[in-house]
Amino acid sequence: MIQLSFNHLIYLVEAARWTILLSVIAFVGGAIVGLPIALMRVSKSAALRGIAWGYIQLIQGTPLLIVLFLSYFGLGILGYKLDPLVAAGLSFTFYAAAFLGEIWRGCIEAVPKTQWEASDCLGLNLFQQYAYVILPQALRIAIPPTVGFMVQIVKNTSLASVIGFVELARAGQIVNNSTFEPFAIFTAVAAIYFVLCYPLSVAARTLERRAHAGRS
Amino acid sequence: MPAALEQANESVVSVKDVIKEFGPLRVLDGVGLEVERGQTVAIVGRSGSGKSTLLRCIAGLETVQGGSITVCGHPVGRPGSAARAQLRRDVGMVFQSYNLFPHLNVERNITLALTLVKKESKGEAKRRAAEVLAMVGLTDKIASYPEQLSGGQQQRVAIARSLALQPQVMLFDEVTSALDPELTAEVLGVMENLAHQGMTMISVTHEMGFARRVADVVVFMHQGKVWETGPTAEVFANPRTAEFKQFVGSEL
């Protein structure tokens, strides 16, 4: 019979706070690194484009789990203490930056060429063109897919459990080790993830629809 | 038209008091129509008068709210019924937008139904495809894909595809209205040949010249009703209603 106690559920919900924290770190870190990656991808310099492209191919062609292990053990090689939070934060930053960079590149390229030409004619320099003309427009296009990608981030933070970071998935394993009710526990864990992710999915879809309606 | 005279009175399509509604909108309001074997019927009328809907009802693509339709003595029937399967053997339909299958080449577009529906062997089906393509003058396009053909050629393939199934009656819904004048002529030429060979045809058309030259009977639709009908020469010579007079005047 299901013997999942109220205390266990509280423990899981509390662990979900770490899932949210990891997600925020991943998103902020991914955004900070991802924007330069996106700008490099559309740069005039072939070298910058190539580096950004290579980075994206590398991350998108490797399992996130392996990136996590590499960060974790790589930190050790560099002489740092093996800290799961640091390793997870780094890995998710690398990971999110590659995907956000690729998503945002598409959004920047979706801004009509004429906007570049028009702002060029006004005498704006490259920085001004990006800051005042291109990025504000790209931002609007970028919001729906970015929100959609947040769902991937939240779900993928579950992998931090593998290097011993106690977030929601790891908390589920810990509870399971004492109660041996895997079906009930992992279903509860899945339900909590669902509560975190589903609103984001719905928001992404709604924003997407609204953007389409606005454009046509 | 010897064929038509010989077998006069054999009704191929019989439409009686048909009512068709889309929600609150009554699109066909008690329509009747009799088409005899070998006849060519031209349906004309303003846009929105219900011409396409009538044709789609005969083809079983729409369900009617009242009245009855029979083709070769069989009721139109429901999707999936034996009567519907019979209807599919008797009726061929050609659309304004050709509706060829874009991923299949010309030959496969034609042989698809022959092998799947008529269960013909590949060889038989291919022979038949070559035959009907010759009839529409496109023998050399047998291996082409739809996107490689002009609109007129695509429409001729669509006619050939229908023809291959040897229907008792062919329905044409404004098959030339998406085409340039030159391409229109080649498609109308094919249809005229068919009419001369004795095919029973119902054609919704804007081409008054074609209607006058080829059709045995003209049906003028207006506000969901058969407003005026009769033998082509007669109807055009003595229009009875003001609406038809005005319509003929505006189409000149």
Add this chain to the structure above:
Amino acid sequence: MSYKFDFEFLAERWPDFVAGAWLTIQLTVLSIALGFLVGTLCALARVYGGPVLRRLAGGYVEIIRNTPLLIQIFIVYFGLSSLGLKLSAEVSAVLALTINMGAYTTEIMRAGIESIQRTQLEAADCLGLTRLQTILHVVLLPAMERVYPSLGSQGVLLMLASSITSQISAEELTATANLVQSDTYRSFEVYVIVAVVYLALSALYRLGFWAIGLILFERRRRLGTPL
């Protein structure tokens, strides 16, 4: 930095990596194929099905897409066995990966199927094709061609995500790495090797999808134009 890289363990352990990679390929090719089947059926249910079927397929997609694969794998492997349905790690892996791939494929194929115009269905109907014949010969192939790039990307993502099945000790590539690193203590080197193998597998899978596309889409092969 005084660390010395040492790949010597490869001389002895390379057959383990090969075996792990081979299991990864087997698990994921099977899951991608089965997931495609499940996803296509669910997509058909979502587009052409009645209200009940549509809801069921929609619920399946939402549940799977909004929960982590890791937890899905735990539910299939630990959860089902606690309910009395004991599956091996490999079977559990294929089951969980198939369910996961199926949900994403449903959404992808739905977009493809919805792009097929109603007039195509009417034309097929007028030619006398049954509903099943219409779906098989008129709908599916063009639908698939339109969304084929997304299907391919999803397949590669699934192959990479299969590394998560190492957590239920399916002896695939990542689990092999975990084992070798705990034997040799050359953790970083082991995961570098495995990362390279995964990169190669990604390229291989992309190549595979491209080749299958060539075989499937004859018109595209001949003309090179998008549908």
